[in-house]
Amino acid sequence: MIESKQNKRVKQWKKLHRKKYRDQTEAFLIEGWHLVEEAIKSDWTIQTLIMVEDRERPEVWSHMDTIYVSQDVFKELSQTETPQGIMAVVRQNKLEFKPKYNKILLVDAVQDPGNIGTMIRSALAFDIDVIVLGKGSVDLYHDKVIRATQGAMFHIPIIQDDLELWINYCQQNEIMVYGTALDKGAKSLNQVDIQDKFAVMVGNEGHGVSSDYLEKADETVYIPIHEQSESLNVGVATSIVLYHFSLLT
Template sequence: MLKSIQSVQNEKVKEWKKLLQKKGRDTANQYIMEGFHLVEEASQNPALITTVIVREDVAVPEWVPSSMEIYQVSTEVANAISDTETNQGIFAICKKEDHEVPKQAKSFLLLDAIQDPGNLGTIIRTADAAGVDAVILGDGTVDPYNPKVIRSAQGSHFHIPFIKGNLFNWVQQLKETGVSVYGTALEGAEPFHIVEPRHPFALILGNEGNGVNPNLLELANQNLYVPIYGKSESLNVTIAGGILLYHFMNMAHS
């Protein structure tokens, strides 16, 4: 049954608005996503969706299960719960997933304090596209359920497991199980294209300004960099990460 909400003072709306902030998401163990593509991706995992919300001038898509709790809201309410300047008028409230690293995982991406939401979302999407088995979010990394991360990942949240963890512990654990760990650095590193990656592998990407923690780099089996042939000082972490991941995954499939 379609329920209607017109006022931003409605208690439901107040609950939804809290999901725009990390504290609210942590308290409710839920998050909000918006846009037709993302909500359709979410609808393929119906156990994760608690609510679908549509603006009053937007038709409920056929792919939304009729058994789901659906709210029709005013433009004012839609704007209040949106994180974008011009929303598409459709939202979903989803439960956070308890991801686990697959037992047979052979490729890992470790993220050290990635702070920009757009970067994190793009990295998750790239890891998904490259076929990486798991993403480990280290301390200082932005909340993966931040609305900007959700939009940048474009549905990859539903395709690839990601978990929060201490990267020092993970590096030690991975090395003990025979996984080769590669850091990324501008100094004391080898150009990536002259290195033949060993498998299984883990790649560490670092903070946008400071790079990977030097103490983590010391634990890596080898540190790599992407050569700069033009005049730019450096590459964005998402671009460098994409180049390196595809290098590793291409070698794995060749």
């Protein structure tokens, strides 16, 4: 039982809300029963369970390292408005590039945690093999990203990497790269001949996909929408594109 906010372990856990410390320790915090359950069902490594003193640990979790804390200590660590009394320290999954992926989502500098969370959930739902978060994208282990994924992040490979490497890989392995864009040269989504092996490239909320990356795409596509609708949220747009591709492959 830990009752002091000044406890050494409590201070270390609290630091995990900062990217610098997450990178140093290669660990991060998750909070809430659903996220903890999804992490435990996956192949990710749970380092420590943290539970409020009056909560009971499920019997099937009895083998796990569990530390109980007071209500005050838990509130000190919590990032939610209505804490559920359970969180966990999870080891980061350091995935490396492997030439086995045929359905790829490439994400260029998307900065909103909610959008990244939506993309991850949709990629899992529509059978994407891997998600690559490029430079400028929000950190995968940001508290708000984790919550927005609703546990989907534990069930699909996600790599934070240089998109240039992945575009080159696709070109060398006959994987079509489809960039999303609003320029006049883009094809309407319902006019695109979709291949079995593909990469969908989506971009920043304000600027879209970098022009350097778009120039390397095999085709650029857009979603036909009502003429008075200026654009779609990038998370929603990504979901629509991935669903459309899933129907045709």
